[in-house]
Amino acid sequence: MDVLRPTLIKIGGRIYRKNLIQEQTYQHEEEEEDFCAGPSDCTDEPCDAFVVEETEKGFQCRVEVPSPLYKYIIGKKGETKKRLETETRTSISIPKPGVEGEIVITGQHRSSVISARTRIDVLLDSFRKKQPFTHFLSFALNQPAIQEKFLQFKEEVLEKCSKDHGVSSSLFQNPAKLHLTLGTLVLLNEQEIQKACDLLQRCKEDFVDQIAGGKPLTVEVAGVEYMNDDPAMTDVLYAKVYMKDGSDRLQVIADQLMERFVASGLMLKEWDRVKLHATVMNTLFRKDPSTEERNNTMTGKSSFKERESFNGRNILKLFENFYFGEVQLDSVRLSQRFSSDASGYYATSGQLTFS
Numbered sequence: 001m002d003v004l005r006p007t008l009i010k011i012g013g014r015i016y017r018k019n020l021i022q023e024q025t026y027q028h029e030e031e032e033e034d035f036c037a038g039p040s041d042c043t044d045e046p047c048d049a050f051v052v053e054e055t056e057k058g059f060q061c062r063v064e065v066p067s068p069l070y071k072y073i074i075g076k077k078g079e080t081k082k083r084l085e086t087e088t089r090t091s092i093s094i095p096k097p098g099v100e101g102e103i104v105i106t107g108q109h110r111s112s113v114i115s116a117r118t119r120i121d122v123l124l125d126s127f128r129k130k131q132p133f134t135h136f137l138s139f140a141l142n143q144p145a146i147q148e149k150f151l152q153f154k155e156e157v158l159e160k161c162s163k164d165h166g167v168s169s170s171l172f173q174n175p176a177k178l179h180l181t182l183g184t185l186v187l188l189n190e191q192e193i194q195k196a197c198d199l200l201q202r203c204k205e206d207f208v209d210q211i212a213g214g215k216p217l218t219v220e221v222a223g224v225e226y227m228n229d230d231p232a233m234t235d236v237l238y239a240k241v242y243m244k245d246g247s248d249r250l251q252v253i254a255d256q257l258m259e260r261f262v263a264s265g266l267m268l269k270e271w272d273r274v275k276l277h278a279t280v281m282n283t284l285f286r287k288d289p290s291t292e293e294r295n296n297t298m299t300g301k302s303s304f305k306e307r308e309s310f311n312g313r314n315i316l317k318l319f320e321n322f323y324f325g326e327v328q329l330d331s332v333r334l335s336q337r338f339s340s341d342a343s344g345y346y347a348t349s350g351q352l353t354f355s
Contacts, residue, residue: 050117058108061117065103065124066188070094072127073103073120080123088116100189129268133184135196135349137257138335140179141241141278141327142345146221147175149324150280157281157315165232166310171281176344180241182274182332183258183267187349196266196334197350203260204352208332211249211256212354218244221278221324226312234312235284238277239324250329251276257332278324281315283307330354 052061065073073094074081085092089112095101103120107113154172161167187193220242227236243250254274261267286308332352339347 050114052110052113052117054110055106058106059110059113061105061113062102063105063117063120064191065120066192067095067098067100068131068188069124069127070097070103072123084116084119088112088119090116092116092120100191128186131186131188133186134337135187135193136184136335136337137182137261138179138333138346139182139329140331140333140345141221142176142178142343143325143327145325146178146327150175150178153280153319153322153324157319160318161314164311164314166283166308167315168286168310170286171283171310172285173280173282174344176340177346178278178280179335179346180254180276180278182254183261183270185261185266185334187266192266193334193349195264196261199261199264199266200332200334200350200352203257206260207256208253208352208354211253214355216328216330216354217250217253218326219250219329220244220326223321224280224316224319225277226316228309231313231316232311233309235282235307235309236279237281237312237315238279239322241276241278244326253332281310281312283309 050061050063052059054060072080073084073092075083081092081094084090088107089109090105090107093104093106095103105113105116105120107116150173154169157167158169185196187196221239222242223240224237225240226234227238228234241250251274254276258267258269258274262269284307330353333346333348334350335346336349337346341347
């Protein structure tokens with residue numbers, strides 16, 4: 001990171017800069033990060049972003065934190081927590097590992113409690129972004145007719161293109177899990193899952209019902225395209241989707257859902273618009289058939305090194321207009337990663353229905 005251009009993080013309407021502190025590194029330990037507020041420090045002025053209660057002994061602030069993130073506030077051998085307490089002159093109480101609850105910050109001065117809370121929020125924001133996604137918003141495309149056409153596509157590709165470099169049966173999506181991804185989420189406890197479910201219902205009331213008209217959207221799945229720049233070095237091949245009536249209602253719903261979830265803090269914005277696509281071949285499936293893509297990007301740099309691309313030129317030429325069929329989209333699902341329901345699709349934590 002360029003020290004003259006530190007990373008800026010926006011929390012509660014304020015901007016903070018993130019300073020990376022290089023410390024002695026230990027095997028299997030994540031690099032510790034420290035943060036300070038900027039351009040002016042929260043310790044110098046009141047901050048309305050937090051609820052700070054006055055008590056008999058001073059001041060107190062509570063913050064709900066999913067238990068998987070406690071370790072980032074505690075640090076190795078409790079060093080991060082001790083440093084926060086020393087530098088802000090506060091006491092920080094953290095629930096036992098695995099027990100959902102609140103982190104409680106207490107101190108004799110209101111400004112000290114606010115400073116500690118600010119630094120904890122910045123820490124959590126940084127480490128939350130490093131968590132692998134747990135859920136994603138999806139449209140299911142696994143209706144029987146689509147699955148049947150997909151299996152025909154797979155059979156014909158293997159029959160006509162199996163001699164092309166890297167092409168094998170292990171690349172193909174599980175037909176029961178064909179879907180469109182609208183965005184990924186990191187939901188670390190039941191409270192966050194419920195928050196996402198509640199937001200889905202508000203979106204239904206606020207704009208989805210009006211756009212969809214209370215009826216399923218009729219979509220055609222046809223044609224294939226590739227993600228990267230060189231078709232001879234393809235990693236992801238996907239089927240394209242179109243509204244049968246030629247409208248952009250599906251795209252509008254997808255984009256507005258993304259914007260609402262991003263605004264709520266439940267989703268990170270990676271693209272200006274949702275790229276509606278149904279992955280049919282993915283080189284990540286070679287080693288792990290249950291792997292899902294992350295919004296057209298991979299979950300880590302190492303994934304690129306481990307992937308073996310395939311030559312998709314013939315597939316693109318022969319199946320450019322392959323027709324996978326027509327499908328009625330009647331719901332947006334909050335799907336759970338690495339899971340399956342009775343139909344073989346991803347387990348659903350919640351959903352928004354069009355009718």
